[in-house]
Amino acid sequence: MKLKNFFKKAKGFTLVELIAVVSVILILVAIVVPRIGDLRGQASNARAQSNAKIVQGAIERAAVEGALTAANATDQASVYTVLTTATNGMSGAPYLSEVPNPTPAITGSFPNFTVAP
Secondary structure, three states, X not given: XXXXXXXXXXXXXXXXXXXXXXXXXXXXXXXXXHHHHHHHHHHHHHHHHHHHHHHXXXXXXXXXXXXXXXXXXXXXXXXXXXXHOOOOOOOOOOOOOOOOOOOOEEEEEOOEEEEEO
């Protein structure tokens, strides 16, 4: 009779079982959260490198078409102005529809620009 009553009273989980489940969940969270941060950093780096390639290609097209010359390529702001302004070159459209964000740094002198993310 007493054994029957014991099983009827045992409802829910014990404190030890709850602590074990919470511990396992916390361990899994501790493993996953740093990896998410790493993925965000990798995505940011990939985006910056992509933007740098886009700007480098636009600089090369502008130089080939004659829109970018030593006279208007004196600094980074001037180069971006040339790249985002409609031209009378072969394309007739701006080389960049907008300046990418994050903006790659343009260094060097014309025609040997380097673009860094």
